[in-house]
Structure formats: structure tokens, C-alpha cells
Amino acid sequence: MFVITCASCGELLTDELRQVPFPPTPKKFTGERLGLPLLQEGTYAINPETGALTLHPDGAPGTGPHTGPGRQNGCCAPDGLDGPNLVCADCGAEVATLKSDCWQEQLVAVIPEAVEVHWMGP
Ligand SMILES: [Zn+2]
Ligand SMILES: [Zn+2]
Numbered sequence: 001m002f003v004i005t006c007a008s009c010g011e012l013l014t015d016e017l018r019q020v021p022f023p024p025t026p027k028k029f030t031g032e033r034l035g036l037p038l039l040q041e042g043t044y045a046i047n048p049e050t051g052a053l054t055l056h057p058d059g060a061p062g063t064g065p066h067t068g069p070g071r072q073n074g075c076c077a078p079d080g081l082d083g084p085n086l087v088c089a090d091c092g093a094e095v096a097t098l099k100s101d102c103w104q105e106q107l108v109a110v111i112p113e114a115v116e117v118h119w120m121g122p
Helices: none
Strands: 002-006 041-048 054-055 064-065 084-086 094-099 107-110 115-119
Touching: none
Parallel strands: none
Antiparallel strands: 002 115, 041 054, 054 107, 064 084, 084 094, 094 107
């Protein structure tokens, strides 16, 4: 099991997580994964294209919403297209981007340089 902490202040950002393979992109676009979490709660996966640590959309309870202009944009929930929209709840550092709008595969993409991943044992 792993936990993710803020690289700036050391605050815990996640509950214990189990690593799983990143779900492959479907060969044919059907839209059936839109509006749903890409990963199960309690798991994380590394996006092979971006290197981002990817979590369930509720997977980072140690974060809070970014208050910068436009960061919470989206049609019914934050879409994360205007920059990182989650900050460390303790020190305010930008740590992740929540994509949770109706037309997205819903997830939290953690910024690799902004966090540390800790092995907690099996
Ligand atoms: Zn929407
Ligand atoms: Zn912090």
C-alpha cells in the first residue's frame, strides 16, 4: 500500500492506495466511460503518456479547491482544463488536477513533482 504526501509540507494527501495498471484507452470511442470514475476508490495508476499519478475523483481528501480565477471551470463540475485545481489543504501548494465533469473520464491527476509517494508495506 502507498500514501501520497505534499512535497512542500509533508501533509498526507491520500488514504492508503493500491497500485493498479492504467486502464487502456478503448480502440473505438464509445463514450461509455464518460461521467464515471476511471479508477476504483483506494487505487492509483500511472498514466503511461503523462507520467501523472492518477486517482479516483474522491481519492485526494487532503486537498482543497484552488481559488485562482477559472480554476474551477466546468459545465457541472470542475474539468481541470484551466490548470491545476486542487491544492494541499495544509500549505496551499498546487498538487493535482480534478477532472470530474459530465463529459470526462473522472479522475484526479497528481503532479509528480509536487508530491512524494511512500511505500507503507503490503
Ligand atoms: Zn457537465
Ligand atoms: Zn502542503
